Structure formats: structure tokens, C-alpha cells
Amino acid sequence: MSPREVFLALVNGVVEGRWRELPDLYAEQTHVVHPFDPLRAPALRTRDELREHFTPTGAGPEIRRTPVNITIHETTDPEVIVAEFEYRGTVNGKPFTQPAIFVLRVRDGQIIESRDYFDHMSIAYSRGQLETLVAAMKKSLP
Numbered sequence: 194m195s196p197r198e199v200f201l202a203l204v205n206g207v208v209e210g211r212w213r214e215l216p217d218l219y220a221e222q223t224h225v226v227h228p229f230d231p232l233r234a235p236a237l238r239t240r241d242e243l244r245e246h247f248t249p250t251g252a253g254p255e256i257r258r259t260p261v262n263i264t265i266h267e268t269t270d271p272e273v274i275v276a277e278f279e280y281r282g283t284v285n286g287k288p289f290t291q292p293a294i295f296v297l298r299v300r301d302g303q304i305i306e307s308r309d310y311f312d313h314m315s316i317a318y319s320r321g322q323l324e325t326l327v328a329a330m331k332k333s334l335p
Contacts (some may be wrong), residue, residue, distance in 0.1 A: 194299075194302040194324065195299070195302075196267075196271075196272065196273070196274040196297055196298075196299035197265050197267075197270065197274060197301060198289075198301045199218055199296055199297065199303070199304060199322075200216055200265065200274060200276045200295065200299075201263075202330075203215065203218050203295075204260040204263070204276075204278060204280075205260065205305075206218070206258075206267045207258075208258050208259055208260060208280070208282075210249075212247045212248060212249055213247075215243070215247045216240045216243040216244040216247060217240075217306055218303065219240050219303055219304045219305075220300070220304065220305045221239065221240050221241070221299075222238065222239060222301040222305075223237065223238060223239065223240070223243070223303075223304055223305055223306065223307070224236050224305070224306045224307075224308070225234050225237040225238075225243065225304070225307045225309065226307070226308055227308075227309050227310075227311065227313075228308055228310060229310055229311060229313055230313055231272065231313055231314065231326065231330050232326075232329055232330060232333055233333070234294075239320065253283050253292060253320065254284045254285045254320050254321065255283075255284070256282060256283070256284050256320075257265060257282045257283050258280040258281065258282030258283075258291070259280070259281055260278050260279070260280055261278065261279050261280075262277070262278055262279050262280050263277070263278040264276070264277045264278070264329075265277075270298075272298050272299055272300055272305075273296070273297065273298050273299075274296075274297050275294065275295070275296050275297075276292075276294065276295045276297065277290075277292075277294050278293055278294075278295075278297075279291060279293065280293065282323075284319045284320050285321075287319065289315075289319035291311065291312065291315065291319070292311075293310060293311050293317060294310040295307060295308070295309050295310070296308040296310075313326070314326070322330070
């Protein structure tokens with residue numbers, strides 16, 4: 194798959210809840226970071242770590258979403274794309290919009306590197322978890 198096809202498989206796999214298939218979009222050794230994560234979670238470096246990342250916990254709010262306003266920018270490097278998009282949907286029936294930018298490096302049809310830029314504060318707010326996130330930030334940051 195091309196980088197564009199891999200990205201589309203990723204965002205559509207998320208909205209369709211294909212959690213078991215999503216790790217297969219990544220190389221066995223990869224590097225996935227969320228630079229805006231206020232808790233500064235470490236990079237995900239293996240497919241097994243991604244499998245754990247994508248495994249639903251069964252807890253939490255009911256989330257329905259659709260990727261919209263997708264713009265994919267191809268770069269001079271054929272492995273790299275920049276994808277701008279939004280997830281729009283509902284959390285427990287309440288509407289939300291979550292803008293995002295992914296910078297993906299795809300080799301041989303698998304993601305070998307990704308920087309996923311989300312607004313984690315608005316995500317926490319829409320899920321009713323803002324106070325919990327702020328408390329965790331106070332404990333974890335210097």
C-alpha cells in the first residue's frame with residue numbers, strides 16, 4: 194500500500210473499531226510519538242506495543258467518530274506524507290471535533306515512523322476526563 198492508502202486504512206480502521214488489524218499497519222520496529230501529549234508518554238516502538246495501545250479496555254465513554262476534511266500532502270520523499278484531518282463525532286451523545294495532523298513515514302506498505310499531533314486537552318474535555326488529566330499532569334511533570 195502507498196503512504197496515502199496506509200493512512201486512510203489507519204483512520205478508517207479507528208472509526209470502524211478494527212483494533213486487532215491496526216497494529217499490522219505498522220512495521221515490527223517502528224517509532225510512534227504523540228508530541229502534544231501532556232503526560233509525555235514514551236514512544237511506541239514495536240508492533241506489540243501498538244497492539245497494547247489499540248486494545249480496548251472496555252471502560253470509558255461511548256465514542257462514535259468519522260474522519261473528515263482529509264487533506265494529504267505528499268512530500269519530495271516518497272515515503273513521507275503529512276495528513277491533516279478531523280475526527281468528528283459524539284462522546285456519550287455529545288458532539289466533538291478533534292483536529293489532527295499525522296506525519297507518516299511508510300516503507301513497504303507499513304508505518305515505520307509517525308508523529309501524531311492531537312489536542313489532548315480538548316479530547317480529555319470532550320470525554321469528561323479533563324480534571325483527571327490535569328491531576329495526572331500535576332503529578333508527572335516537574
